[in-house]
Amino acid sequence: MPMLNLIIFLFGLAVGSFLNSIVFRYNTGERVTKGRSRCFNCGKELSWAELIPVLSFLIQRGKCKNCSSKISWQYPAGEFLTGILFLAFFIEWQKKFFDRPALLVFWFLIAAFLILITLYDVKHKIIPDSFSYSFLALAFLSKFIFFEINLLDLFLSLLPALFLFCLWFFSRGRWMGLGDAKLMIGGGIFLGFPGSIYAVLLGFWIGAIFGILLLLGSSGITIKSEIPFGPFLVLGIIFAFLFPDFLNYFNFFYA
Numbered sequence: 502m503p504m505l506n507l508i509i510f511l512f513g514l515a516v517g518s519f520l521n522s523i524v525f526r527y528n529t530g531e532r533v534t535k536g537r538s539r540c541f542n543c544g545k546e547l548s549w550a551e552l553i554p555v556l557s558f559l560i561q562r563g564k565c566k567n568c569s570s571k572i573s574w575q576y577p578a579g580e581f582l583t584g585i586l587f588l589a590f591f592i593e594w595q596k597k598f599f600d601r602p603a604l605l606v607f608w609f610l611i612a613a614f615l616i617l618i619t620l621y622d623v624k625h626k627i628i629p630d631s632f633s634y635s636f637l638a639l640a641f642l643s644k645f646i647f648f649e650i651n652l653l654d655l656f657l658s659l660l661p662a663l664f665l666f667c668l669w670f671f672s673r674g675r676w677m678g679l680g681d682a683k684l685m686i687g688g689g690i691f692l693g694f695p696g697s698i699y700a701v702l703l704g705f706w707i708g709a710i711f712g713i714l715l716l717l718g719s720s721g722i723t724i725k726s727e728i729p730f731g732p733f734l735v736l737g738i739i740f741a742f743l744f745p746d747f748l749n750y751f752n753f754f755y756a
């Protein structure tokens with residue numbers, strides 16, 4: 502069903518555009534639902550053509566039509582990532598849970614909050630509690646309503662969050678933020694065991710590779726600059742969710 506896939510992708514782009522505006526307006530006192538988006542430099546309201554996700558950014562070459570100031574990369578990146586993630590979750594749902602349409606709604610909401618957490622953490626280097634708790638609630642409901650919860654599995658799946666919490670506690674927040682531990686509570690419930698362990702390991706690996714690349718490229722960023730861990734954790738969560746069989750290649754847990 503390529504047509505349906507395209508529709509879902511476009512739907513994701515539109516949602517991503519909305520998520521971007523939340524990231525820019527959250528905690529600024531501006532209402533998220535208020536009016537149309539404006540250029541941050543000259544304040545000109547954007548026309549409908551300038552609101553088309555990704556495409557408008559490419560056509561305008563990343564500049565405001567009115568004042569030529571640069572438009573943030575967050576806009577096309579956030580939109581594109583949401584489109585891809587929605588499509589990936591949709592395909593996964595089609596393969597496994599076609600008989601439970603309501604589950605897809607939960608997955609889309611979960612995808613939206615994962616993107617929101619990523620964009621916000623990149624921009625502000627913090628994960629708002631309301632985001633991670635919403636993700637946690639959605640993850641729990643998507644398990645509770647549609648699957649049987651095994652208590653031992655639930656307990657084991659929360660161990661990675663406990664591990665991150667200990668890192669935060671014993672380093673007094675220097676190695677790990679408390680927000681990352683809170684994010685991983687939701688991640689643990691969403692993935693179950695051993696997926697949640699796999700997600701944190703992957704997050705560390707991707708983060709480490711990213712850190713080395715930053716050091717190699719002379720980008721002026723040193724190891725001391727704070728790189729938010731949330732986006733890597735989200736990447737780990739998504740990867741572990743979409744490719745759970747990848748674990749088998751390592752024989753970590755199934756030896």
Ligand SMILES: [Zn+2]
Binds near residue numbers: 542544565566569570
């Ligand atoms: Zn402008």
